Amino acid sequence: MIQLAYIRSNADEVIKRLSLRGIDAAETVKEILDTDKKARDCRSEMEQNQARGNQIAREIGELMKSGKREEAEQKKSETAAIKERLKTLETDVETLEARVKELIISLPNTPHESVPHGKSADDNHTVLTWGSVPALPENALPHWELAAKYDIIDFELGVKIAGAGFPVYKGKGAILQRALIQFFLNEANKAGFTEIQPPIVVNADSGFGTGQLPDKEGQMYYAPLDDLYLIPTAEVPITNMYRDVILEESALPIKNAGYTPCFRREAGSYGAHVRGLNRLHQFDKVEIVQIVKPENSYQVLEDMSAYVQGLLQKLGLHYRVLLLCGGDMGFASAKTYDMEVWSAAQNRWLECSSVSNFETFQTHRLKCRYRNAAGKTEQAHSLNGSALALPRIVAALLENNQTADGIRVPEVLVPYTGFDIIA
């Protein structure tokens, strides 16, 4: 969330930045400032009354000790009015401050100045394109047909067991999944990320910390009996490891990577492009997370983007990098790059990674700070990125690498799969 103190002294800047998302926040910001002013006045009066009450209580204590019971009794009556007044003030402060918080929480993160203005995916900037469109044999098939042809992914079986969007991977299909996970984790290790195996359910506090709650309430699977949410991404449990902590400066940057299955209800999404692996309720993903010093976060964003691109290059996949416009960015992000792989049989780009700098948006919610050289606590910056999400990578691999003899496995994966062709 945006810091209240920041809004107070940079209201116009906040409005200007949010306009990059196509949002007019002028009214909300005005209400925040007005309500905050009232809340502070109220709190000030409340605290003065509390101070007075504390003082009288202390005096009574002294009187009691020196045996002046009568004077003490007299003092007691003085507190009645204060207590009465306090009751009202406390309720007012609570109401006003809750309103301020509610309003602030409703605001998405302010985009970085380099984020292009825009409303939708059409306004995203293509930063670069790598590789070229692969030449496919005649009668090339989309991945869902390849999956059936080689009996490596069974979508219907998944429907029977759980429902649409829960595919069953079989044989070499399952091995390919495992190989990719292992490959991604090993690469992350080599790049200095510490591997984490987090819980794949989280409590509501964690959901709030990374911004899924209350913004995306309906998008997570929820187990009411235990009040737990199935994670939509490893970002949630991993980033929440740093909730309510004050880190030592020497601990930064923190670099974590973790594999988890991810669960998404995808409520409300629909459309033609959801066949096969394009959109699932359960999928596998290796996520990378960093907690860094503020002055480094934009360099780290570039580094993480380069790292993810390195993976795609090793897999030999034709991809492009998009700089998302304000309107297409996630709620919590200040700047996001999306990586899209080319799906040769579908003739379209598929998003397979999203790398974001959240600046202090998450760390404020998380109360994740670090102690700087001067011994002052300072808000850390958090970033994360998919490195990578499997389904669309698999879709692209199957489609782009199909040959008359079968599906060619990228060289870097062969040590992990133990086979070089799916036939």
Add this chain to the structure above:
RNA sequence: GGUGAGGUGGGUGAGAGGCUGAAACCACCAGUUUGCUAAACUGACGUACGGGGUAACUCGUACCGCGGGUUCGAAUCCCGCCCUCACCGCCA
């Protein structure tokens, strides 16, 4: 699921209505001493919000798991909830 114990500052742990934002010890930081290191000694050392000051700092308030209650006054008493640990049961 049952029974019992317990949640206090970075850690261990005292406190059992006012003298406690909190003893003591450890860790961390600064300084003194010392060929270096270590040891010893001295000092500083929680967080958040609000007010004042360029600032070092200072004043006020809140916080001893969370939420209520009793009281002039609560870490301390009462009620509810959550969590942790131990043992038993069940079990991958």
